[in-house]
Amino acid sequence: MRGTRLRRLEHGLFALPALGFLGVFFFYPFLEVLRFSTWRWSGLKAPEPVGLRSYAELFADPLFWQSVKATFLFTLWVLPSFLLLSILIALLIEGQPYERFVKGALFLPGLVTVGAASTAWYTLLAPDYGALAAFLPIPAWDQEPFWAMAMVVAFTLWRYLGYGVLVVSAHLKAIPPELVEAARVDGARPFEVTRYVVLPLLRPAVLFLLVVGSVLALQSYVAVFLLTRGGPYGATRVLGYFVYELGFENFRLGYAAAATAVLLVLTLLVALAQGKLLEER
Amino acid sequence: MRHALVFLIVLAVLLPFFWMAYAAFLPPEIVYSGDLRSGFGFTLENLKKLAPEGFWPRLFFSLWVSGAVALAQVLTALLAAYALWNGVRLWAVFLFTLAIPAELLLVPLFGVLHQLRLLDTPWALLLPFFASPFTVLLVYQAMRSLPYALVEAARIDGAGEGRILFSVVAPLVFPNLVAAGVLAFAAHWNLVLFPRVAVGERYWTLQVWIADLARRYPADWGLLSAAALFSTLPLLLLYLLFERKIVETFEGSVKG
Numbered sequence: 001m002r003g004t005r006l007r008r009l010e011h012g013l014f015a016l017p018a019l020g021f022l023g024v025f026f027f028y029p030f031l032e033v034l035r036f037s038t039w040r041w042s043g044l045k046a047p048e049p050v051g052l053r054s055y056a057e058l059f060a061d062p063l064f065w066q067s068v069k070a071t072f073l074f075t076l077w078v079l080p081s082f083l084l085l086s087i088l089i090a091l092l093i094e095g096q097p098y099e100r101f102v103k104g105a106l107f108l109p110g111l112v113t114v115g116a117a118s119t120a121w122y123t124l125l126a127p128d129y130g131a132l133a134a135f136l137p138i139p140a141w142d143q144e145p146f147w148a149m150a151m152v153v154a155f156t157l158w159r160y161l162g163y164g165v166l167v168v169s170a171h172l173k174a175i176p177p178e179l180v181e182a183a184r185v186d187g188a189r190p191f192e193v194t195r196y197v198v199l200p201l202l203r204p205a206v207l208f209l210l211v212v213g214s215v216l217a218l219q220s221y222v223a224v225f226l227l228t229r230g231g232p233y234g235a236t237r238v239l240g241y242f243v244y245e246l247g248f249e250n251f252r253l254g255y256a257a258a259a260t261a262v263l264l265v266l267t268l269l270v271a272l273a274q275g276k277l278l279e280e281r
Numbered sequence: 282m283r284h285a286l287v288f289l290i291v292l293a294v295l296l297p298f299f300w301m302a303y304a305a306f307l308p309p310e311i312v313y314s315g316d317l318r319s320g321f322g323f324t325l326e327n328l329k330k331l332a333p334e335g336f337w338p339r340l341f342f343s344l345w346v347s348g349a350v351a352l353a354q355v356l357t358a359l360l361a362a363y364a365l366w367n368g369v370r371l372w373a374v375f376l377f378t379l380a381i382p383a384e385l386l387l388v389p390l391f392g393v394l395h396q397l398r399l400l401d402t403p404w405a406l407l408l409p410f411f412a413s414p415f416t417v418l419l420v421y422q423a424m425r426s427l428p429y430a431l432v433e434a435a436r437i438d439g440a441g442e443g444r445i446l447f448s449v450v451a452p453l454v455f456p457n458l459v460a461a462g463v464l465a466f467a468a469h470w471n472l473v474l475f476p477r478v479a480v481g482e483r484y485w486t487l488q489v490w491i492a493d494l495a496r497r498y499p500a501d502w503g504l505l506s507a508a509a510l511f512s513t514l515p516l517l518l519l520y521l522l523f524e525r526k527i528v529e530t531f532e533g534s535v536k537g
Contacts, residue, residue, distance in 0.1 A: 010442050011367040018361035019371070021412035026378050029389035036392050043395070092287050104524050105291050107531075108298070111467045111520050115488035116509035119495050120297035123304060123502040131300065131502060158294060163531070170532050219382035222473055226492060240384060247388045248478045256388045263385055271380040 033264065036257035043253050054258035064259065066234050067242035070149075074238050075217040077153045082213050083206060085157065086164030091194065093165075094172055103169065107162030114159075118226035121155060141228075145235030148228045152236050155223045160216060164209055171205035172198070211274040218267055239263050301513070304506035327507035334494065336508060343470065343487040344515060346406050351466035353411040355420070355458050361412070362420040363446045366429075378414040384474070391478055405479040406486065410469055416461050419530055423457035424450065460530035463519050470516060487512045 037054055041047035058064050089106070093099045109117060124131050127140045141147035175198060183197045221240030228236045237245070243263060247256030308322035331337070365372060383390075390409060391400070399405045427450065435445045451458070476486045485493070491508050498504055520527065 007367075007442065008369075011364045011369050014360040014367075014442070014446070015364035015369055015371055016360075018357040018412040018417060019374070021357065021408065022374075022378055022414070025390065025393070025409035025412075026381075026383070026386065029386050029393045030381070032393055033386070033389035036389055041392075043391070089287070089290060092283055096284075096287070098287070102287060102291055103528060106294055107528060108517075108520065109294060111464075112298075112471075112513045112516055113488055113491075113509075114471045115473055115491040115495075116301065116513045117297060119491060119505045119509040120301045122495060122499070123505055124297060124300050126499070131304070158297075161294070166528065166531055215380070215382060219384045221384070225474060226495075243385075243388060244474060247391070253388060253392065257392070260385060260388045264381065267381060267385060 030264070033257050033260050036254060037261050039254035039257070040252075041254040042251045044251070047254065050254065054255045055262075057255065058258050058262065063234065063237075064242065067237045067239050070234070070236060071218065071238045071240075073149065074153065074236070075214065077149065078156055078217050079210065079213045081153070082157060082160065082164055083209055085161055086168045086209060087199075087202065087206075089161070089165050090168035090172055091198070094169065099169075103162065103165060105162075106165055109159050110162055114222055114226060117159070118155065118223070122227065125151070143232050145232055148232055148236050152223050152227055155227060156216070156220055159223075163212075167209055167212075168202060168205045171202055175201050207277055211277065214270050214274065215267070218263070218270065239266075298513075301506050301510045304502045305510040307503050307506070309501075309503055324503075327503035328511075330504050331507055331511070334504075334508075335490075336511070339485070339487045339490050340512065340515075342484070343512075346403065346486065347466050347469040349407060350410045350469045351462045353407075354413050354416045354465040355462045357412045358416040358420045358461065359446070359451060359454075359458065361417045362424050363442075363450065365417070365421050366424045367432075375414040375417050379418065387475065387478065390475075394479060400479060401481050401484070403480070403484055406476055406484065409475075410465075413465060413468075415468075416465050419461040419464070420454065420457060423454040423530070427453055456526050457530050460523055460526040463523050463527055464530075466519065467516055 036047075038049055038051055039047035040050045040054075089102075093102045096102075122130070125133075125138055125141075127133055127138050127142055130138060132138055139147040139150075141151040179197055179201075180193055183193045188196070219240055221238050221244065224236050224238055224241040225244065231237075239259070240263070243256050243259045246259060247253050305327055306323050306325070307327070308324040309326060311322060361371070361375075365375075394400045394405050394409075399408065431449060431453075432445055435449050440449070470486075471488060472486065473488045473492055476484070477489045477492075491505075491512055494508055495505055
């Protein structure tokens with residue numbers, strides 16, 4: 001075992017570039033956010049320390065609570081529909097000749113450019129200038145909070161559905177065919193096989209998607225930026241977008257850093273809960 | 282019934298793409314009439330209008346920035362994945378970074394780039410993306426499916442670690458490296474908010490520019506669709522070329 005220790009060291013060196021970049025551009029900002037949050041800072045002039053005042057202000061800010069509510073609402077819409085549609089589509093295409101094609105097609109929106117995709121959506125579905133508006137009753141999603149949220153949710157689903165279908169499908173393939181066969185021999189109808197044999201076995205897939213989906217719900221505010229800009233009346237201003245707006249439209253970077261810190265704590269709590277959930281599977 | 286439902290879903294998902302391809306070549310008369318039923322037509326006029334708006338230099342700029350990021354990310358991931366595969370205990374570190382979406386760090390990252398005096402330089406679009414835990418995960422999963430005996434055999438033959446990685450392991454996981462590279466390219470290509478805040482208009486990527494174009498000409502479907510179509514094409518081509526491998530690589534990461 002000559003040189004094993006040396007080799008160990010060498011392997012460690014191999015990890016250095018990745019660790020270095022993550023260190024400077026991930027871990028360092030991750031810690032710095034706490035320091036930034038004690039500043040009043042516009043990004044132009046020198047920062048001025050204000051202690052914990054930003055946090056006090058944040059928790060008294062009705063806009064903050066409104067965006068907590070919007071995030072919650074968004075999650076409540078996105079998660080169940082994401083899960084249901086992923087399972088439904090994966091079941092529908094399982095074993096069909098077009099299975100591969102459908103998976104490829106559904107995966108496409110997640111890869112193409114958000115800017116282009118939202119442009120296509122916008123020109124198609126805008127209530128005033130949209131191409132479909134001339135012959136379909138398009139709800140005024142630029143004015144009605146409900147429809148604005150529906151639009152952002154639909155866009156998010158459209159982008160990530162392919163991923164959900166892939167996950168469910170991979171787990172479907174892992175179900176031993178004998179189980180399904182046995183149920184059939186015992187006289188179960190196709191619906192019953194799905195309900196009592198297949199669905200319970202998909203539990204791990206559902207848990208996994210729940211994890212991915214909740215992170216998604218906390219972070220996906222690009223759709224909000226591109227489609228509604230948080231409007232109307234803040235109905236779609238989810239936390240991520242709230243932070244963006246504070247920092248880069250109102251130029252209150254210190255305050256935005258405080259909001260980021262709160263959001264990070266929230267995300268870590270969710271991640272921790274998920275870790276527990278995944279361990280159970 | 283089942284087939285019809287699947288057909289409808291796929292149609293709905295692909296509709297924006299068909300629309301983009303159709304509207305990009307739609308004559309302005311039809312666009313301004315605001316009614317698609319008023320006629321059909323084919324024109325290259327929208328395409329020509331892209332040039333004065335500064336579309337083409339942006340496209341090439343975006344291609345090279347995202348390309349450089351994809352290359353660097355695959356390289357750092359290849360090295361890190363090899364370290365992990367050889368038992369360097371850093372998995373928890375990468376998992377942690379995986380759990381925190383980078384989008385959440387927009388504000389502190391801006392602050393750090395400010396400290397480093399990188400704001401408003403092309404480096405701000407490059408350096409923060411040179412390593413990604415997700416790419417590390419994808420490459421690591423691919424490596425783990427190889428027999429470790431390969432590495433041991435090469436060591437007995439006297440090959441150094443760098444040599445083993447680049448001439449034995451890398452060629453074997455090459456398809457996965459390509460797939461991971463395409464995904465890395467796509468992720469960087471799709472950034473909108475970060476380039477918008479980190480650099481000035483001079484270095485805006487294509488996506489930021491299109492989002493801005495949509496604000497300036499909200500009713501010009503033709504122009505917007507042409508811009509959207511041609512900004513999607515590079516990714517679409519990459520995806521069609523490597524579709525099978527990308528979907529497989531993704532499935533691999535899901536199972537693990």
